[in-house]
Amino acid sequence: MAAGKKLVSPMEVSVEAGNADQASWLDDDGRPRRSGTFWTASAHIITAVIGSGVLSLAWAIAQLGWVAGPAVMLLFAAVIYYTSTLLAECYRTGDPATGKRNYTYMDAVRANLGGGRVVFCGVIQYANLVGVAIGYTIASSISMRAIRRAGCFHANGHGVPCKSSSNPYMILFGLVQIVFSQIPDFDQIWWLSIVAAVMSFTYSGIGLSLGIAQTISNGGIKGSLTGISIGVGGITGMQKVWRSLQAFGDIAFAYSFSNILIEIQDTIRAPPPSEAKVMKSATRLSVATTTVFYMLCGCMGYAAFGDAAPDNLLTGFGFFEPFWLLDVANVAIVVHLVGAYQVFCQPIFAFVERWAAATWPDSALFASARAEFRVGPFALSVFRLVWRSAFVCLTTVFAMLLPFFGNVVGFLGAVSFWPLTVYFPVEMYIKQRAVPRGGTQWLCLKMLSVGCLIVSVAAAAGSIADVIEALKVYRPFSG
Numbered sequence: 098m099a100a101g102k103k104l105v106s107p108m109e110v111s112v113e114a115g116n117a118d119q120a121s122w123l124d125d126d127g128r129p130r131r132s133g134t135f136w137t138a139s140a141h142i143i144t145a146v147i148g149s150g151v152l153s154l155a156w157a158i159a160q161l162g163w164v165a166g167p168a169v170m171l172l173f174a175a176v177i178y179y180t181s182t183l184l185a186e187c188y189r190t191g192d193p194a195t196g197k198r199n200y201t202y203m204d205a206v207r208a209n210l211g212g213g214r215v216v217f218c219g220v221i222q223y224a225n226l227v228g229v230a231i232g233y234t235i236a237s238s239i240s241m242r243a244i245r246r247a248g249c250f251h252a253n254g255h256g257v258p259c260k261s262s263s264n265p266y267m268i269l270f271g272l273v274q275i276v277f278s279q280i281p282d283f284d285q286i287w288w289l290s291i292v293a294a295v296m297s298f299t300y301s302g303i304g305l306s307l308g309i310a311q312t313i314s315n316g317g318i319k320g321s322l323t324g325i326s327i328g329v330g331g332i333t334g335m336q337k338v339w340r341s342l343q344a345f346g347d348i349a350f351a352y353s354f355s356n357i358l359i360e361i362q363d364t365i366r367a368p369p370p371s372e373a374k375v376m377k378s379a380t381r382l383s384v385a386t387t388t389v390f391y392m393l394c395g396c397m398g399y400a401a402f403g404d405a406a407p408d409n410l411l412t413g414f415g416f417f418e419p420f421w422l423l424d425v426a427n428v429a430i431v432v433h434l435v436g437a438y439q440v441f442c443q444p445i446f447a448f449v450e451r452w453a454a455a456t457w458p459d460s461a462l463f464a465s466a467r468a469e470f471r472v473g474p475f476a477l478s479v480f481r482l483v484w485r486s487a488f489v490c491l492t493t494v495f496a497m498l499l500p501f502f503g504n505v506v507g508f509l510g511a512v513s514f515w516p517l518t519v520y521f522p523v524e525m526y527i528k529q530r531a532v533p534r535g536g537t538q539w540l541c542l543k544m545l546s547v548g549c550l551i552v553s554v555a556a557a558a559g560s561i562a563d564v565i566e567a568l569k570v571y572r573p574f575s576g
Contacts, residue, residue, distance in 0.1 A: 158320075167395075221513045347522050
């Protein structure tokens, strides 16, 4: 906020209140003027979507084969782009340029659907975001540990175990997140998202390059039309089914960013053009970019290793050399996850802080929270420092307690994919646009929703099977 300007609530901006002159730095809702653009929105989306999971797509394609793997990628790219455009239309209720703003996903559901579905949306959305935060803590520690292991393999040979605990790396990642969590809101982390997006392209490009080099070294393309065969590596028929479902789900959820789409859209500067139009353009660019990278990395990784593709091209040591290039890629993954963690956690931070301020408006603690001490992009206050630091510490402890939590995150993703990515956008669009019941468009939208529900249920079943397998060798704090 500009120096010397006090925060003015939306209802306080008027000629009668004597502060109409402040409208030059306020939006139509009385909040500080938003400054987001097509490019910053695209950076937020790419940071959220192109996660380190891109490096596991070779494994996913290995389960499905050359036919189903790429086809599923293209199918879900189309579905998620379409449903995202429907959700973008729900940022404002009424007129797309002057209607009431919905600041969060829950606000949009409340304005368009209401009732118990608001609570259902909130539970699913925030449970998924917390799960992602824990999963990213684990993923970052795996990459940091891989840097140490790459040096060990280079010095001592590939047959040496080179084992180490991931717990110190999780703690280090948590300490970094405590610092960055003091950035007050989504609108202030645009630069972090841009850095993270660049890192996404860096490690994805390295993984792609190594895949191409390995394919050339092999003298041909590996893999099969139907993926890994039953009996190969001791794979049973039931394991083939569960792995295929898990791979199907992994690809579908790799594109998903609907749980933070409205929050990203709320950073875009006021019309013209409308926020929905800018968001649709950003979504189109981001999904197209993501699809190209996913197809290249996934397909080239499968071409290089075939059915033996590791679950992560860079940390699963499908490649051992050049070890310094693997180090660069894993550093890029860690930097990206620092930014991605903030992109996914900012909606949680904002939700709790709005709820606390509304519940205890006269509390000295929250009064002091509004008296911020600013240092660059950071805004320090007692409540923000305590609450956000506690959240980061909690996610770090859970990551250390459950080092296989990535499997649980996969389950949370499976459960949240249908409601957040498909069901709510479809239902809100039908309500907002008054789509005639029983008409062609209504039937097509409902069929899309039912089809994706089936995918979610199947993927959840695959994830549950994976969690059960992990529990068989579970030891607390065994990272």
